[in-house]
Amino acid sequence: MSRASLKEKLPILITASVLVLLTLAAGLRFDNFLSLRVLMNLIADNAFLGVIAVGLTFVILTGGIDLSVGSMMGLGGIVAAELITVSHVHPLIALLVPIAVGGFLGWGQGTLIAKLGLPPFLVTLSGLFLCRGIALAISRESVQIEHPFFRTLTNWSVSLPAKASLSLGSIVFILVVFGGMILARQSRFGRTVYAIGGNANSAELMGLPVRRTLVWTYVLSGMCAGLGGVLFALYTSSGNAISGTGLELDAIATVVIGGTLLSGGYGSVLGTLLGVLTLGVVQTAITFMGTLSSWWTRIVIGTLLLFFMLVQKVIELAARRGQTT
Amino acid sequence: MESLLQLQGLEKRFPGTVALDHVDFDLYEGEVHALMGENGAGKSTLIKALTGVHPPDSGTMSLQGKLILPQSPEDAVRHGISTVYQEVNLVPNLTVMENLLLGREPRGPFGIRWKEMRERAESAIARLGLKLDVRAPLSSLSVALQQMVAISRALDVSAKVLILDEPTSSLDSDEVAALFTVIRQLKAQGLGVIFVTHFLDQMYEISDRITVLRNGKKVGTWNATDLPRLELVTQMIGRDASELERSDSVLADAALGSPILETKGLGRRGSVSEVTLSVSPGETVGLAGLLGSGRTETVKLLFGVASPDSGSLKLDGRSLARLKPKSAIRAGIGYCSEDRKREGIFPELTVRENILILAQVKSGWYKPFSLQKQRSMATDLVGRLKVQPADIERPIQTLSGGNQQKALLARWLAVEPRLLLLDEPTRGIDVGAKFEIMALVENLRQAGRSFVFVSSELPEIVRSCTKVLVMRDRKAIKELESGAVSEERIVQEIAGS
């Protein structure tokens, strides 16, 4: 393995091994933990988070950030629900609208960031407020979705042995992860994203379409957030304006756990998948434990995150020392 | 010869200055056209106008008779204008092959074809006579190799115009030779090359014509053969060059006292080893050697940026395990880095703050200088070093590279260190400023200050150093006493013969 790929793969290897160890430890400790059903739940329960994290990965790879994804998911969900139950739009169309809305809002944010040079943190923070405001303006109350075709979609799943099943949301999540991996690795867009994260100024001087690519990463992130809203609507067969509150922080955490640097340039979609699964395993293990009070849950999650960062740091330092000798 | 590129009446204003004042310029097919001028003369602005970084306010550009107006580097590349910059403008996190082919990767139905990409990258690298693993990340390469990759990238474009903006400042002579070979091939194919450099030898070796800019205006265009060196320098600085030559004072014998800094067999694993030197008041110790021979690493050890793991270090006769920048500064040692962008300037801060910050650190955070004192000190230094523009309240990032360098030097002069470590202080600086800086160093030396001086230009070392430490392969191999210092001798030592 050349040094390049090692440096790129090391964080993933770390995350992967910690994930495996964590799963095994929990499996030894709790009955029924190591089952196909729990694994499939892990994917199904985190599908919307995962899809959003994949979109966010591209933004973070450019060195940017998107704080609007959580409330954009809420907006997506309520838009889909309203369209189906109130406006009686066919679900097939209604479920595409949130993706378009997310893409459009992402385009707006991306334009402010890339073309006018506003800081991503502020623009997307405003986006967070804006989306939540619009979502609440559409409906303060959560909306149950009743539609035969929609019901078919929510109930549709591939049956697997051992009472496990693969829901539509899980399949979409897996497809998005694959799509994201291919986009990051095999497309010019993806490589430009990495180049921007490495050094935006140089990338521009190299004649790469930096601004356009930046706008597209926010469009992509917005579309993923909209899709996340759709998946959440499928997952709960309802839309709720306040769903996804604080989800942006979870998404950022999963991306970072997956080894993507917030400063941009290094990281991968596969890592994000691992990050999502890690956070999921931690949460599942805490539920299986079933004895932690609310505050201990927070403290334990925080401590595990800290531990994760420290391990990454130690290994990064060791690797760097290894490189100079 | 056919005219390839024509610029007419180009004008570019920045707040407070006119960077380009109705400049005309033309480039033929198959020629190397040198663009010469002092720092701030407008060379960089002209190039940025051409490459779409800063589109001009007025004026026209035409390429092969067609009007063009690049609005972005991307645009310029599409028109066939390819550029290599003085500072490496590549992305460190990606591999060499990606840096070579970003934006024009070979693609198939499943996206990028990595195998084909690797082959193309390898052949492009081989063209410059280099051998390296194209799958390695760019950040693992030395600055010189990175620059070669940048050049290779620029050549790989099917370009009509190639702009070389001081591409050679980090290259050694072999690499420059390889580059020139390729440029000659490209010339033969009809490519037009615009070449910016401060190395007069290199410029005369490769250029067909010379255009000189001064203060944003065009002074004139000459055939290279019609413009002798002295005349060129005179045109560039607008004064008589012989006047400057005189300031090149004769070296007085080193005034000696007890050494300020002494090292014995100092080294650091993976960086540099066996550095033995001593610097006494009134000495200028030169560090000569090729790029990558460990000169910068040595200076960093002396300043305490990196800590040594072998050998010994004595400061004013006292043994120390290591220095830290803070304690080095307190002891009167200064270090002016070669990498001014990364290790020197505070881009958003004003020239005044950039100059005064060091003096302030030295006097302590609780004893701030009054604004008046800061202004008078900064104004004085800016005047002495002729920093242009002389506005001390301007953010330093708005100055040209050479003027930033002068401001950084001013930063150190403000604290009057006993020993100043200068790493390539004259790189990227115009001839006039170079002389000024060297004269300043010599004056201070005669006043009893000492210097460690790193430079790639042997004439500078020979002219200003009382003794020279020659480095090769990350080792200090020979110390030449003042009587033995000569260009031939240094070259012999570097070559190991």
Added chain:
Amino acid sequence: MNTKLAALSLFALGAMFLGGCGSSTTTEEPAKTPEAKANTTTPGSAAGDLDAKGLKLGFAQVGAESGWRTANTESIKAEAQARGVDLKFADAQQKQENQIKAIKSFIAQGVDVIAFSPVVETGWEPVLQEAKKAGIPVIISDRRADVPDDLYATFIGSDFIKEGQMAGDWLAKKLNNKGNIAELTGTPGSAPANDRAKGFRQALEGKADLKIVFTQTGDFTRAKGKEVMEALMKSPTGSTLNAVFAHNDDMALGAIQAIEEAGKKPGSDIIVVSIDGVHDAFQAMVDGKLNCTVECNPLLGKAIIDAAAKVKKGETLPKRTVIEDGIFDQSVAAKELPNRKY
């Protein structure tokens, strides 16, 4: 060297994880005074507790967003411990997705009964379908969930709409159907906020002289309740105000402070009505600053575990187990205050 380091750290993580599980049961159990424990288990616990020993109950709580919620959690935990129930407690930190995850993992763990307090009304059908398929009965507590009847065994808890109505009725009577009311609403979009607002408006229907002149969110918190009231007191609307209706006690307590600071007397100049019935609210009624609070009893522990034991035995329960919400005004506050432990 780095591989060794990595292995070491991984080992440490595993050790911490296992260790953490072992010790957590002892460390997180907060010390309680004996009478507090007695009180949390007593409501209605007459003789003959149903045998619930060994029952495996999964409970998915909303979070710990208020003192009310903590009392609710404590009541369930204490009851479970007293009766030997194997309680799996999960905290959702106010997020629906976390609660769904918890319920799904209860299903995977194979608990006997699942109970939960829905974060929001909608969105429970798919996961409850799953529980039904797995043959695990579900008890919904505290907040309503908008699902078909066949998906849950029973709903135990208060009726937010009714609470709002009770508050509205009381206020209408107190004001003789005439006056200007300011409403401090809960977190926008949350079920109690939506329902209490709805119920309150139902009570006011047809009373043309009783008007809600101002409505603004106080996010269920004292600080925000105070800030909103403070701003309102300075506006022209503020001077015409006869009463404040707050969706919970905390906001009312904040509002009372703002009214006082504006130089008016809460409780007489401006009537204050709220919902929940926490200890501090009773104290405020004793002090004459709060007029009335509609109790929303958080001590559901016994009822939930009774119901769980019954469902496990195969008994069919009524779809609705109503916890009677009392309404308390200043006349009974002093007597009731010592009984308030949450």
Added chain:
Amino acid sequence: MRRVPSWAWAAMVLAGVLLFNALFTPGFFSIVIRDGRFFGSIVDIFNRAAPVGLLALGMTLVIATGGVDLSVGAVMAIGGTIAAGLISRPGETPFAGGKPQPAMAIPVALFGSLLCGMFNGLLVAVIELQPIVATLLLMVAGRGVAQLLANGQILTFHDSGFAALARGATLGIPNPVWILLIGFVLFSVLARKTAMGLFVEATGSNPVAAQYVGIDARAIRFAVYALSGLCAGMAGLITTADIQAADANNAGLYLELDAILAVSVGGTALAGGRFSLVGSMIGALLMQALTTTILTRGVSPEITLVLKAAVVVGVCLLQAPAFREILAKRIRRAPAQ
């Protein structure tokens, strides 16, 4: 040539908001004296802006070093809980053996929040974690710690001395305003009357170069996070004293975002380098003026969110050179036609 201060745009928008109120909100500018203190909407703006203002003071320095502190809201909760815990009723005090210790409340609470800040400083400056994630940890876990300290209860107390911190007034001006003013003066002296401000800016502008001129960037980074923690603790004390209760779950919730907005609206770039404490104060006042206006006028909460987004983007746009250039071109072109 004198340059326009970076906070000019925020000040303009603030003036706009006040002007709007002067025209459309009756009684907004009326000030009466009640119980020996000034009373009115304008006073409220200053009074309510104090917590965010204090957070913004610490946050300004943190942002100037190129970092960010997401944990301040949680640290507020911790500080408030410690103080309330030490003075709540006997038997309900969760620590100090159940005995109230009112004299210790303020110093211990501030010390506790200082420790939180130092923890962040340790993670960012010494271990060199990325500030967003490093402070995210305490943001998640800190509120848990506060709830743990309070056993998940809202700790109520009756201590007029402590309550005066937020509810009292000196010379007619509410105490929080004084506290903010003192904090602002202290920070300004530290930043501008010593060279500390310059060193902070240098650290944020170019950390490597800062090391090369002998600035201990690590110590400075550590110090700004510690200070930010301290400011958050003070803000926590004010909000706790204000409602005479410590609400571990809600105290300072999302206030870190308001503080960041205040700082950046005030002209301090999120990338680090130049900072403006005056700007941050104006930013905090702007955010609060907006909130007070909305509350006074009874605008519905969803509009509040949209309005906030609009103001932030608006001020950012005005600050952005690229946008100003486009605007200037439009204006220049207009009379030519």
